[in-house]
Amino acid sequence: MTKRICPDCNGEMEKGFxxxxxxxxxxxxxxxxxxxxxxxxxxxxxxxxxxKHDRNELKPITTYRCVACGSLRFYAS
Ligand SMILES: [Zn+2]
Structure with a gap:
């Protein structure tokens, strides 16, 4: 797994949802x-x-949280 780094403070980011x-x-x-x-x-x-929504268009969101500053980054692959 690729380690993610916070773009705001360079802290380590923890995977979540x-x-x-x-x-x-x-x-x-x-x-x-x-x-x-x-x-x-x-x-x-x-x-x-x-x-209104189309279930076929839904993409689960993976969220990374910076353990240092709390910044969140969302990804929907
Ligand atoms: Zn940070």
Whole structure:
């Protein structure tokens, strides 16, 4: 595994992820292309905060945290 160095302070970065608890369980947060739009059905919003998305476009986000300054870097490979 490649060691990541913080671009802000040159500290060592630790690999992790951002848990998403919005679906009643812990899942890995994902990246999606585009601008978020409310999810609607017949012109009405489906549920508060629900957004349109394509599951095939989702990419799990890997997050690195600098152990020295706390800076975060996100990657969606
Ligand atoms: Zn740092």
């Amino acid at each position: 951002v848990p998403d608890f919005s679906d009643g369980t812990a899942m890995v947060a994902c990246w999606h292309p585009g601008v978020p739009e409310n999810q609607t059905l017949m012109g009405l919003q489906v549920s508060r905060g629900a957004i």
